[in-house]
Amino acid sequence: MSLSDRLLFAARTAREAGKLAQTMRKNPNALNIAEKGHQDFVTAADTAVEDLIRLRIREAFGDDAVLGEEGGLQGTNTHLWIIDPIDGTTNFMRGLPDWAVSIAYCHDGEIVLGVIFAPDLDLMAQGHSGVGGSAQLNGVPMAVSKARAANTALVTVGWSPRTEFSAHAALLGDLIAKGAEYRRPGAATIGLLSVAAGWTDAYVEKHLNVWDAAAGIALIRSAGGTVKMPPLEHYLQHGASLCALCSEEHELSALLQNYHAS
Template sequence: MDSDQLEQRARVAATVVREAGALALDYFRRRGDLRIDSKGLQDMVSQADRECEDLIFARLSEAFPADSFLGEEGGLRGTGSAMWVVDPIDGTANFVRGIPHWCVSIGLIEDGRALCGVLYDPVADELFAGVAGGGATLNGAPIGVTGETDLRKARVGIGFSYRTPVAPHPGDIHALLDAGCEYLRLGSGALGLAYTAAGRLDGYFERHINLWDVAGGLIIVAEAGGRLSDFMTPDVVAEGNEILVATPGIYDQLRGLFDA
């Protein structure tokens, strides 16, 4: 994909993510009327998730009919090498409980590489964006990771999914606290990556996360100067993977803690 094609996709994605965010925010404000279904242990989906994904698919498939599309709710559609990967509401558990920490995530992947990503938090009206070779921004202003090198001054986001065994999770928290590092568990992996890119966190770790949760944030972290684990393995679409992103000065220290 050449630079003009990529820039065009990035512009359209930014417009679409705002439109989907406005729809999701409307549902958030009247969430008492939402139909909510269970997909598994502590895993929910709402009418808002489905309708936001349908909107995003309609807009992107109209603009780029040759591209494929992977949505959390609707699965894979199309066979194009450039693939849009969408989480219509990352942080649904927060969303349905009225906790204002969730976002709409859109990422573009081609040949195993994240090329562009947009994450929109409509409650805060914050649009995080990144394009390969073009930097990372928050509402149009450049952002970057913290540059922290001392774990005793760091704060790391951490996630958990019941798709993985419970036992390692408290061990990970114990390891962070033993190292003098603070942690947060906020319930949105996408925003965990965005906050790392913007310097609000020094890193984010989750032992298993799906591609749609992080596809929008991968390039944002990379373009903000962060270091990322090898997430884009050949089976990541079907299987997900572990994710670690951090400001470079503490990445190896965190890797050592979580691998111990």
Template sequence: MVGSANLNIMIKAARKAGRALTKDFREVEQLQVSVKGAGDFVSKADIAAEQIIKSELMNARPTYGWLAEEGGEEEGVDPTRRWIVDPLDGTTNFLHGLPHWAVSIALEHKGHIVAGVVFDPTKDEMFFAEKGAGAWMNESRIRASGRHRMIESIFATGLPFGGRSDLPQTLQELARLMPVCAGVRRWGAASLDLAYVAAGRYDGFWERRLNAWDVAAGSLIVREAGGLVEPLDEGRDIIGHGQIICANEPIFSGFAKAVRG
């Protein structure tokens, strides 16, 4: 696929940050004897990756705004466009030497996501989409799965950690969903969960208390792959409130009913 100039800039930035993170990942695997030391190392790797992405994107488009996990928000000279970036989604996986993490970059125009990239460097999988142009993984077009039966479908979510107050609600959702599906996965990187729905690897995904940079790129990729995407609590804004539910079209209604109760 030949994408727009903006998409090509995003892919280049994601690959450059991914190369740096891959080098750091090889080192962090050797730091497991010291959790504090590894944590400090990963924090530096995260910040360094964001600086690489920001340099690439802002040098190419200096008037755009910026919203990222580490660097916060900056309003651009052009108030209609901004980059939304997570330089390292799946930090805990990275910290523990688990090869499942990603770089996520989205472009927002007038409140709508118009381009998105989710790059998994350890597997060399580049998921990307532009509004109206379909969804892709490397050189191949991707589509949401075609499964029609909940009992044959697998879903992904995030589980609350560190005593978060939404644990009881999540357990209730799991109790409703698990008896009627083929399984639930928790892999710890929301951007990749969304990309996997787009690629038909998962049939659906839901999660609360996410950030804009967790869902911006992936939500567009799912839509462009033919999936349905909604705020988990109807009437809310996905980017603004950080909660999402998505699935292929045939099972979306049954999936949403099970999760929402």
């Protein structure tokens, strides 16, 4: 199956999964919300959606390996799917629209395609890095921002209790001092999508799990942006810092990369 065929499969599966999540949310008492950590939740929808995506992958691709947030790694193969069934679970369960289904595919240690579907926003983003690769949002080509100035920049940021808030707060202060603005959507998928779509200039977070980031990485690269991250082999084992930029020539590039590397 070609990379384009795999991308179509991922988009179709993400849409089906997103609709399942929306349907399950209509009965809040059945969500069975549990806390994995401080302000880190899992619901029955998270597990049901991941189970559905795993089933569809197994039906279509048999021996491909799958890494999911809720079920971990299953299989060993140079063909690897990385899925986050509901990124932004807190937003999802509270009725906020900034959450998404994330599906990425890797081959021979490289992330080569990604799909992010945000059901409440009706946004389907997809992209691949193969021959003729491109990125699309709702069927229309998308590209990263051409902006380069700090004093008109809009940066999306992420933070979790896994890292010190003081460093995060210092970054926000540095951004404001340079005339930039920032947003924190509460879902890395939405932040990364905003860079790929050209709505914001960059995304940075000190600790991000690979299932939160993989599809967004593929989208940003296929939309013409750049991503600073550890080697995928390391990222698959450990959460890590990530910095996504519309361009390394952006005036905020050094500041954001220094924060990422610190």
